[in-house]
Amino acid sequence: MFMVMSSTPSAPNPATTDLRRARKAFTRGHICDAARQLFAQNGYAATTMEQIGKAAGAPRSTLYTHFSDKEEILDAIADDYIERLKLVLVGVPSPAPTRAEIRSWIEELAHLIREDRMPTILFNGIGSGLDLPKAVRRIGESVIEVLAGRLPAFALVATEGPQQHAYRAHAQVAVRELSLCCQTYAILNDDSVGQHYLNAAADIFHRFTLQAQAD
Numbered sequence: 001m002f003m004v005m006s007s008t009p010s011a012p013n014p015a016t017t018d019l020r021r022a023r024k025a026f027t028r029g030h031i032c033d034a035a036r037q038l039f040a041q042n043g044y045a046a047t048t049m050e051q052i053g054k055a056a057g058a059p060r061s062t063l064y065t066h067f068s069d070k071e072e073i074l075d076a077i078a079d080d081y082i083e084r085l086k087l088v089l090v091g092v093p094s095p096a097p098t099r100a101e102i103r104s105w106i107e108e109l110a111h112l113i114r115e116d117r118m119p120t121i122l123f124n125g126i127g128s129g130l131d132l133p134k135a136v137r138r139i140g141e142s143v144i145e146v147l148a149g150r151l152p153a154f155a156l157v158a159t160e161g162p163q164q165h166a167y168r169a170h171a172q173v174a175v176r177e178l179s180l181c182c183q184t185y186a187i188l189n190d191d192s193v194g195q196h197y198l199n200a201a202a203d204i205f206h207r208f209t210l211q212a213q214a215d
Contacts, residue, residue: 028066028076031056035073040122044074044133071133078135081119082142088112089143094150097209103202106182110198114186124179143175153209174208177201 034056038047049070053063067073088109093101113120123136147154156167181201185194 024066027058027062031058031063031066032073032076032080035070036077036118036122039074039077040118044070044122071135074133074135075138077119078123078139081123082139084112085139085143086146089146090150092147092150095152097151097206099202099206102206102209103198106178106198106201106205109178110182110185110194113182117183117186120179120183120186124176124183140172140175144171147171147175151209153211170208170211174205177204 031052035047035052038051038055042051047070049063049067050060052058052070052073053060056063067076088105091108092105097105123139144154144157148158149155153167154171157164157171159167178201181197181204184197185191188194188197
């Protein structure tokens with residue numbers, strides 16, 4: 001008679017699991033950094049997965065283990081960008097900020113973009129066309145969603161009615177102009193000139209917030 005010996009699988013070693021997660025996060029981050037540079041330099045459409053793998057020093061098998069295509073990489077870059085943006089966006093004065101309060105808040109946003117302006121340049125460049133990758137649309141939607149929780153003018157975007165599409169159009173324009181002005185400020189080496197772009201952004205944004213009060 002044969003005796004079947006059963007054994008209970010050992011539990012995963014927490015230290016080993018943590019190490020694997022850390023390695024995975026590091027590799028994904030390294031790939032995203034390489035892709036972000038290439039997207040900004042060559043354009044999203046012109047960049048290939050092969051170029052990204054080469055720039056990241058990642059073999060094809062490693063690259064495709066973490067990302068199935070470059071749009072998935074763009075999604076990961078967007079996730080990080082959105083989280084950092086939210087930290088500043090939630091600080092917008094509410095519910096009826098003055099022009100001076102908006103101008104002060106925009107200064108903080110501009111400093112964030114100046115610290116790492118590549119994501120903003122990248123997503124503004126991609127967003128210049130009509131056929132937007134979902135990552136770009138998601139950034140715009142996330143920005144408006146956060147602002148809708150703080151400002152009545154943006155909350156109107158989610159309010160059903162005959163004017164909803166008009167409100168959304170104005171909100172998207174306000175956000176895009178804000179982004180472009182902050183990006184220009186970040187690129188310029190002369191703050192005395194860059195301040196004019198932040199002032200222009202404050203004027204546009206403040207006028208949009210006043211629209212809700214008028215309506």
